Amino acid sequence: MRNIKRIIIPVLIVLSIFAVNVSCSNDEEIVLNPTEASGETPDSDGDSGTTAEGSEGEITLYKVTGNEISKIQDYKVTGKDLEYQKDVAKHKEIWSLVKKIVPVEQLKKMSEFLIYNGEVTGSAGFVIEIKRDLSDWRMGIAINYAYEGGFNARGELAYTIIHEFGHVLTLNDTQLDAAVTQESCKNYFPGEGCAFEKSYINELHSKFWNDIWSEYQDAKKDESAQQKFYEKYKERYVTQYASTNPGEDIAEVFATFTTLKEKPEGKxxxxxxxxxxxxxEELVNFRDHIRKNLALRKKGDAVTFELPKPGTWKQANSFGNPHKTKCRRH
Structure with missing residues (x-):
């Protein structure tokens, strides 16, 4: 969320050479645990050592157990990335913020956490499904952008985490059926699977996208058409970025829902x-959890933590790639 593009990183497993590479070029690739892909067994402390070279800035991969992380592997890195890799205290500081934002019950949907250098892809964060059934996810956070201007400067990192987990929240196996193809789907199909009728994203799409869907499909052809579409329908979106597609829309709505101090009137x-x-109710409870843990300002209270005001994060006035569904890098 920022001058940093918010695009997501899928991982391409090249089984023939037992290597793990990250790419958005193939929407059908599913992430495997690097130890599963390579056949390696982690050491007793959960660290399998330095075993792979990342293609897009990967630094250190962690396993998530409960609300704690343990190292799966360090990637082969040099220079500044090696400094980032050795600074485990920063890894833990970033993870501590993730824990403040995501309740432990929700963290069960996320089994891997990646620290990477976002300069390679221009991204600050991503999530991607690990299992085809959408029950298990990886989150990545770019360490360089997490500390740009100081840790969580202007609340950008916290907003990144909220937005990215918004994807997990709205695209996991309780919301979509990954076994149903687009051709057989009777509800909205965001790319990862067919939305259940009462899912968050299907409700959003049926109520607020369905009537303009054909126009949106035409507008996806280029950014000029996207801009015209957004200008015509801007009162429908919390940010310009939200008009990218329904998946980005609902993640932005969730982040704005959390960030706004007061409940809107619905004008x-x-x-x-x-x-x-x-x-x-479950989303209101999630919002309350975040605001309590981050000690966000309520009416009349002093400011103890900062989040970007709605619509002011760095990538708010840009477009993502509307054609990417299973590739959600930001």
Missing amino acids: TIAEKKILLMYNR
Whole structure:
């Protein structure tokens, strides 16, 4: 979320050479645990050592157990990336912020956590499904951008984590059926699977995208058309970036829902999208958890933590790639 593009990193497993490479070139690739791909067994402390070269800035991969992390592997790196790799205290500081934001019950959907250098891809964070059934996910955070201007400067890192986990929250196996193809799907199909009728993203799509879907499909052809589409329908979106596709829309709605101090009145479609989340008790509880743990300001309280004001994060006034569904790098 930023001048940093928010695009997601899938991992391409090249089994013939037992190497793990990260790429967005093939939307059908599914991530495997590097130890599963290579056949290596981690040491007793969970560290399998330095075993692979990353293609897009990978530094250190961790296993998530409960709300704690243990090293799976260090990637072969040099120079500045080696400095980042050795600075484990920063890895833990980033993870501590993830733990503050994501309740332990929700963390069960995430079994891997990657520290990487975002300069290679221009990204600050990503999530990608590890298992085809969407029950297990990896989150990556770019360490260089996490500390740009100081740790979590202007709340950008916290917002990144909220947005990225918004994808996990709305695209996991409780929300989509990965076994149903697009041709057989009777509800919205975001790319990872067919949305269940009462899923968050299907409700968003059926109420606020379905009537303009044909126009949106035409607008995906180039950025000029995207811009015209957004200008025509901007009151429907919490940010310009949200108009990229419904997947980015719902992640942005979730982040805005969390960031806004007061419940909106529902005067615009963008506000009505936020109110959809207020209708779900579990999402309100998630919001309350985040705001309590980050000690965000309530009416009359002093500021103890900062998040970007709605619509002010660095990538808010840009477009993502509308054609990418299973590739959500940001």
